[in-house]
Amino acid sequence: MTTHVLNGHVLTDSWTMTRRGLTHWARHPVRVVVGLAFPVMMLVMFAYFLGGGMDVPDYREYLVPGILTLTMAFGLEGTMVALTQDLNKGVIDRFRSMPMAPSAVLVGRSLVDMLESVLSVLVLLVVGLAIGWRWHGGAGEALAAVGLLLLLRFALLWVGIYLGMVAGKPELVQAVQILVWPVAFLSNAFTSPDTMPGWLGTVAEWNPMSATAAAVRELFANPSWSGGGSWVTEHAVLMATVWPVALLAVFFPLAVRRYRALGA
Amino acid sequence: MTHADHAIVVEDLRKEYGTTPALDGLRLTVPRATVQGVLGPNGAGKTTLVRVLATLLRPGGGRAEVAGLDVVRDADAVRARIGLLGQHAAVDEELSGRQNLELFGRLYHLGGRRAASRAGELLERFGLADTGRKPVTAYSGGMRRRLDLAASLIMEPEVLFLDEPTTGLDPRGRTEVWEAVRGLVGGGTTVLLTTQYLEEADQLADAVAVVDHGRVVAEGTPDQLKAGLGADRVDVVVRDPARLAEAAAAVGGAAGAGTAARAGTGTAADPGGVTVDRDRRLVSAPVRDRMAALTATVRALDAAGIRAEDIALRRPTLDEVFLHLTGDATRNARTTDTTGMPEATTDGAAV
Numbered sequence: 001m002t003t004h005v006l007n008g009h010v011l012t013d014s015w016t017m018t019r020r021g022l023t024h025w026a027r028h029p030v031r032v033v034v035g036l037a038f039p040v041m042m043l044v045m046f047a048y049f050l051g052g053g054m055d056v057p058d059y060r061e062y063l064v065p066g067i068l069t070l071t072m073a074f075g076l077e078g079t080m081v082a083l084t085q086d087l088n089k090g091v092i093d094r095f096r097s098m099p100m101a102p103s104a105v106l107v108g109r110s111l112v113d114m115l116e117s118v119l120s121v122l123v124l125l126v127v128g129l130a131i132g133w134r135w136h137g138g139a140g141e142a143l144a145a146v147g148l149l150l151l152l153r154f155a156l157l158w159v160g161i162y163l164g165m166v167a168g169k170p171e172l173v174q175a176v177q178i179l180v181w182p183v184a185f186l187s188n189a190f191t192s193p194d195t196m197p198g199w200l201g202t203v204a205e206w207n208p209m210s211a212t213a214a215a216v217r218e219l220f221a222n223p224s225w226s227g228g229g230s231w232v233t234e235h236a237v238l239m240a241t242v243w244p245v246a247l248l249a250v251f252f253p254l255a256v257r258r259y260r261a262l263g264a
Numbered sequence: 265m266t267h268a269d270h271a272i273v274v275e276d277l278r279k280e281y282g283t284t285p286a287l288d289g290l291r292l293t294v295p296r297a298t299v300q301g302v303l304g305p306n307g308a309g310k311t312t313l314v315r316v317l318a319t320l321l322r323p324g325g326g327r328a329e330v331a332g333l334d335v336v337r338d339a340d341a342v343r344a345r346i347g348l349l350g351q352h353a354a355v356d357e358e359l360s361g362r363q364n365l366e367l368f369g370r371l372y373h374l375g376g377r378r379a380a381s382r383a384g385e386l387l388e389r390f391g392l393a394d395t396g397r398k399p400v401t402a403y404s405g406g407m408r409r410r411l412d413l414a415a416s417l418i419m420e421p422e423v424l425f426l427d428e429p430t431t432g433l434d435p436r437g438r439t440e441v442w443e444a445v446r447g448l449v450g451g452g453t454t455v456l457l458t459t460q461y462l463e464e465a466d467q468l469a470d471a472v473a474v475v476d477h478g479r480v481v482a483e484g485t486p487d488q489l490k491a492g493l494g495a496d497r498v499d500v501v502v503r504d505p506a507r508l509a510e511a512a513a514a515v516g517g518a519a520g521a522g523t524a525a526r527a528g529t530g531t532a533a534d535p536g537g538v539t540v541d542r543d544r545r546l547v548s549a550p551v552r553d554r555m556a557a558l559t560a561t562v563r564a565l566d567a568a569g570i571r572a573e574d575i576a577l578r579r580p581t582l583d584e585v586f587l588h589l590t591g592d593a594t595r596n597a598r599t600t601d602t603t604g605m606p607e608a609t610t611d612g613a614a615v
Contacts, residue, residue: 009373016370023367024358027399090354094415097318099343100371263322 010101017108036120039071040127046190047131056225064128065216066189069209071120072153073184077177079113079160084173087165096262106259110157117153121146136221145219148240152212155244162255188213192225205232208243215240271296271331271423271454272317278325279312286312288478299455301469303462309478310458311351314427317456318348331422347416347424351431353408357400361392361411364400368415386414390444406437413444424448426457430464442467463579496554498561500547501574511570512540512547518564519549519557
């Protein structure tokens with residue numbers, strides 16, 4: 001199949017596909033609000049229900065970067081579901097039978113999901129400010145923190161696109177939706193890996209999510225609640241860049257190859 | 265005829281999934297502005313054929329041209345000239361009908377304004393203009409299929425592929441789709457239609473290719489194909505199994521088959537003649553004139569003093585078509601979905 005990645009319509013077609021996603025938002029405002037409210041609910045729950053039991057000063061300052069990172073990770077399932085549905089309903093077949101830029105389907109998907117994540121981050125930051133979280137660093141560092149969050153989301157987006165195409169069936173999507181939880185909690189999002197049993201703590205420290213959360217804390221100058229000393233925690237910003245780039249290096253080509261292989 | 269007169273040319277097309285051949289040297293030519301039916305059971309290779317012709321699937325071997333263009337080398341150009349109606353209604357269910365057609369129109373690079381006006385025309389033409397902002401999820405099966413068809417026609421394609429367009433639709437939805445397809449044919453579009461239903465091919469197609477095991481096993485007009493089948497059949501369930509042979513002679517004579525009865529123990533026998541199924545006490549014979557045959561059968565049984573528990577007229581099943589065309593008696597076990605078309609006539613009319 002002649003699959004011209006650049007067939008002259010990439011930009012217009014990608015924009016059309018992005019608009020399709022935005023139209024979905026406009027038709028289901030409640031779903032968008034629920035999607036944005038879910039991490040806010042997590043934030044409030046952990047801050048008020050569990051926060052009191054956390055033996056750390058300024059737990060909310062610790063928590064907000066954790067929830068921000070968690071939200072980026074949870075975005076994966078949305079990407080996956082959207083792609084699986086398009087595949088199963090035959091919509092992608094229709095797109096592929098049309099003289100449009102083949103890449104626009106995936107580019108549009110990622111633009112819509114990134115827009116949603118930007119909104120999510122903004123909402124969480126506003127709610128964070130409302131419940132007493134503050135950043136103490138400079139504006140540039142704050143922007144860098146948001147940048148690292150979105151970089152993680154972008155990497156996981158392509159993991160989601162790949163898994164969505166591999167999984168295919170809704171049941172497998174559900175399995176991933178459940179598995180996201182232990183993976184997300186086996187990190188420093190809510191508590192320091194120092195508090196976990198030995199080897200679990202090490203796994204949690206090396207979790208890509210921990211890297212991003214730790215880097216965001218560092219850039220926002222929020223407390224890190226760590227005895228320090230371990231290499232990963234000392235190089236959080238570096239790891240928060242390396243991990244997503246590594247994930248992208250693996251999953252972006254896998255996803256693109258898988259999409260092309262729909263015609264094999 | 266040269267290739268220029270053909271909308272579709274398929275030569276020795278092959279495609280394998282693992283080691284299973286889905287297309288095994290399929291050949292087919294379809295003249296422009298005709299409706300070509302592709303008839304076959306599940307797994308015959310119909311959908312694979314459509315997917316290759318619609319540039320969704322790379323063939324393993326052979327060659328296919330659509331609108332004079334090679335489906336592999338000139339895939340983009342082919343895409344600009346075809347419409348595809350797949351097995352599922354491939355529309356965005358969360359959008360309204362209008363939003364769907366505008367989306368696809370933009371992706372065909374019509375530009376916003378033309379995409380909108382084209383969407384309006386097509387909604388009007390397919391009786392969907394009053395669906396307003398309703399999402400497709402609120403549509404009936406027939407409405408969804410019509411929207412799907414409208415989306416396939418945005419560019420007034422030279423060649424339209426319909427892959428089992430009425431599978432899963434109720435009789436009303438089916439009629440709606442049939443009417444829509446008939447409306448297209450006048451406009452010079454070439455249609456390739458796959459179906460499991462003999463009746464559907466009969467209703468819509470100018471020519472039918474019967475496909476099995478990835479190959480064309482028979483070609484002809486629907487009438488030519490049916491003529492070889494003795495068309496409809498009359499089934500009689502006899503009360504007394506001892507009189508089955510007598511009943512077979514009576515029914516065969518009355519139905520006008522003129523073929524000697526052949527007793528058998530299974531359901532399979534020469535479909536052109538009278539069959540006897542001892543287990544079900546069933547005699548089945550092909551008929552020429554449905555109503556006359558029914559009356560004659562009742563009279564003949566009555567005259568012979570044979571009591572019938574049930575008499576019914578029915579269309580030949582796809583099994584019988586295949587049995588006739590391929591003489592492959594093992595197929596009975598394979599296809600469970602046979603004609604599948606609900607009978608609007610005297611099916612099951614007990615006497």
